[in-house]
Amino acid sequence: MKIERLLGLLLVLLLGGCDPADEPAQGFAGLGEDAAAFTQVVPGRVFSFPADHGAHDGFRIEWWYLTADLKASDGQRFGVQWTLFRSALRAEPDQPGWQAPYIWLGHAAATSATAHHAAERYARGGVGQAGVTVQPFKAWIDDWSFSSQSAEADATADPLARMQLQASGPGFAYRLQLRSDKPLVLQGEAGYSRKSELGQASYYYSQPFFQASGSLRIDGQTYEVSGPAWLDREWSSQPLAAGQSGWDWFSLHLDSGERLMLFRVREDKRPPYITGTWIDPGGRTQTLHKDDIQLTPLEDSQVAGRTLPTRWRLRIPGHGLDVQAEALNPKAWMNLRIPYWEGPVHLSGSHAGSGYLEMTGY
Numbered sequence: 001m002k003i004e005r006l007l008g009l010l011l012v013l014l015l016g017g018c019d020p021a022d023e024p025a026q027g028f029a030g031l032g033e034d035a036a037a038f039t040q041v042v043p044g045r046v047f048s049f050p051a052d053h054g055a056h057d058g059f060r061i062e063w064w065y066l067t068a069d070l071k072a073s074d075g076q077r078f079g080v081q082w083t084l085f086r087s088a089l090r091a092e093p094d095q096p097g098w099q100a101p102y103i104w105l106g107h108a109a110a111t112s113a114t115a116h117h118a119a120e121r122y123a124r125g126g127v128g129q130a131g132v133t134v135q136p137f138k139a140w141i142d143d144w145s146f147s148s149q150s151a152e153a154d155a156t157a158d159p160l161a162r163m164q165l166q167a168s169g170p171g172f173a174y175r176l177q178l179r180s181d182k183p184l185v186l187q188g189e190a191g192y193s194r195k196s197e198l199g200q201a202s203y204y205y206s207q208p209f210f211q212a213s214g215s216l217r218i219d220g221q222t223y224e225v226s227g228p229a230w231l232d233r234e235w236s237s238q239p240l241a242a243g244q245s246g247w248d249w250f251s252l253h254l255d256s257g258e259r260l261m262l263f264r265v266r267e268d269k270r271p272p273y274i275t276g277t278w279i280d281p282g283g284r285t286q287t288l289h290k291d292d293i294q295l296t297p298l299e300d301s302q303v304a305g306r307t308l309p310t311r312w313r314l315r316i317p318g319h320g321l322d323v324q325a326e327a328l329n330p331k332a333w334m335n336l337r338i339p340y341w342e343g344p345v346h347l348s349g350s351h352a353g354s355g356y357l358e359m360t361g362y
Contacts, residue, residue: 037091038059038060038088038091038237038238039056039058039059039091039237040237041059041192041201041202041203041236041237041239042192043189043192044190044192045190045191045192045203047186047191047203047205049158049184050134050135050158050159051134052205052233053134053137053160053233054132054133054134054137055086055094055102055132056235057092057093058088058091058093059088059235059236059237060087060091060236060237061085061086061087061088061236061239062086062234062235062236063083063084063085063086063232063233063234063235064083064084064132064139064146064231064233065082065083065084065231065233065234066080066081066082066083066165066178066210066230067080067081067082067229067230067251067344067356068080068165068178068212068227068228068229068230069227069229069253069344069354069355069356070212070216070225070226070227071225071226071227072216072223072224072225073224076112076223077112077113077328077344077346077354078110078111078112078216078218078225078344079109079110079111079328079332079343079344079356080108080109080110080111080167080174080176080216081107081108081109081110081111081342081356082106082107082108082146082165083106083107083108084104084105084106084130084139084141084144084146085104085105085106085107086103086125086132087103087104088101088102089102089103094125094126095126096126097126098124098126098127099126100124100125100126100127101125102124102125102126103122103123103124103125104122104123104124104125104130104131104141105120105121105122105123105141106121106123106130106141106144106167107119107120107336108120108144108167108168108169108172109172109332109334109342109343110171110172110174110216110218111328111332111344112218112328112329113329114329115171115218115219115329116331116332116333116343117169117170117171117172117218118169118334118335118336119167119168119169119170119172120336120337121141121142121144123141129141129142130142134159135159136159137159137160143166143168144166144167144168145164145166146163146164146165147163147164148160148162148163149164149177160180160184160231161180161181162177162178162179163177163178163179163210164176164177165178165212165214171218171219172217172218173216173217174214174215174217175214175215176212176213176214176215176216176225176229177212177213177214178210178211178212178229179210180207180209180210180211181209182209182282183283184205184206184207184283185206185207185208185259185277185283185285186204186205187204187206187261187285188201188204188275188277191203191204191205192204193234194273194275195239195244195265195273196244196265196267196273197270197273200236200238200239200244201239202234202235202236202239203234203235203236204232204233205232205233206230206231206232206233206251206261207230207231208230208231208251208253208259208261208279209259209283210228210229210230210231211226211227211228211229212226212229213225214226227354228253228354230253230259230355230356232251243267243269243270244265244266244267244268244273245266245267245361246265246266246360246361246362247263247264247265247266247359247360247361248263248266248295248309248312248357248359249261249263249357249358249359250262250263250276250312250314250325250345250355250356250357251355251356252314252345252353252354252355253353253354253355254347254353255351255352255353256281256351256353257280257281258278258279258280258281258319258351259279260276260277260278260279260321260355261276261277261279262275262276262277262288262293262295262314263276264295273290274289274290274293274295275287275288275289275290275293276288276293276316278316278319288316292317292318293314293315294313294314294315294316294317295313295314295315296313296314296315297309297311297312298311298312298313298324301327301330301331303330303331303333303341304335304339306362307362308341308359309359310326310327310330311324311325311326311327312324312325312357313325320350321350322349322350323347323348323350323351323353324347324348324349325345325347325355325357326345326346326348327343327344327345328343328344328345328346329343332344340358340359340361340362341357341358341362342357342358342359343356343357344356344357345357
């Protein structure tokens with residue numbers, strides 16, 4: 001779902017010089033803090049592409065998020081993550097120079113069965129160090145980038161049909177080509193994705209049909225890799241309620257061709273909010289509600305002094321799905337300024353497949 005570690009408040013504290021005592025956080029990472037000054041997420045938005053691939057003035061938080069489940073020729077499995085976040089300091093339009101009201105954050109990671117490496121970068125908006133352009137599409141922070149390779153002269157081409165992704169950090173580097181000829185998927189209610197019974201929501205769409213190929217270097221060894229990849233795009237101003245402490249989010253590639261997104265947002269005093277989307281091989285969707293989903297932690301791991309569920313049972317009875325999702329590397333802890341768990345999982349049971357799991361707030 002990728003509202004995660006986005007910071008609205010925390011980035012202000014880290015880079016804006018505020019006193020944390022002045023701005024108490026609400027919800028995980030401050031994402032439940034009141035955002036009345038910013039543009040609100042409401043049902044009925046009509047999405048417009050390629051414009052909505054770019055940044056959205058007036059909203060407090062936004063992200064461009066990629067994961068890929070990769071395999072080398074020798075059968076070894078890997079995962080990579082790339083995320084660019086935009087956080088607004090003020091509810092104002094973008095402008096050049098140091099008066100720009102945005103801060104940017106990048107996260108990148110690579111995971112194998114025995115290793116996990118993560119890195120982060122920060123940038124102030126308006127000075128060219130980070131940003132997003134629509135035509136041609138490019139999202140970048142320093143030399144990390146997610147950029148279109150479609151012909152710039154063809155205005156009718158899908159700018160996300162042919163992409164290049166690259167990042168590096170201590171212990172890892174990757175450069176991937178991503179291709180898709182399938183449509184984008186609007187999550188939730190035509191792109192309006194609820195996150196609580198109290199009305200918190202984001203605008204949310206995905207490209208779950210990317211196929212990736214390229215090179216991955218991890219722990220000094222380089223592999224030629226390929227496999228499915230997933231893009232999530234979300235923007236909001238207050239995606240969580242104040243009492244929501246974190247979430248467990250899955251994006252799954254089934255070998256049968258379907259795709260599945262589901263998440264639960266854990267709450268302090270209420271049952272978790274659970275929803276998802278079943279995506280058929282052609283890109284048609286069915287919204288899944290709480291009664292459609294059975295999501296059960298099966299096995300915990302001790303990671304970074306925390307107890308986290310790294311093996312799950314997922315059941316969608318209406319689609320005959322009954323699988324176990326197990327982490328490739330239970331130690332895939334993102335030891336960053338806002339720490340969380342994120343890594344690839346593999347599926348067994350009624351359906352084979354792979355995917356990604358993100359867990360925050362533990």
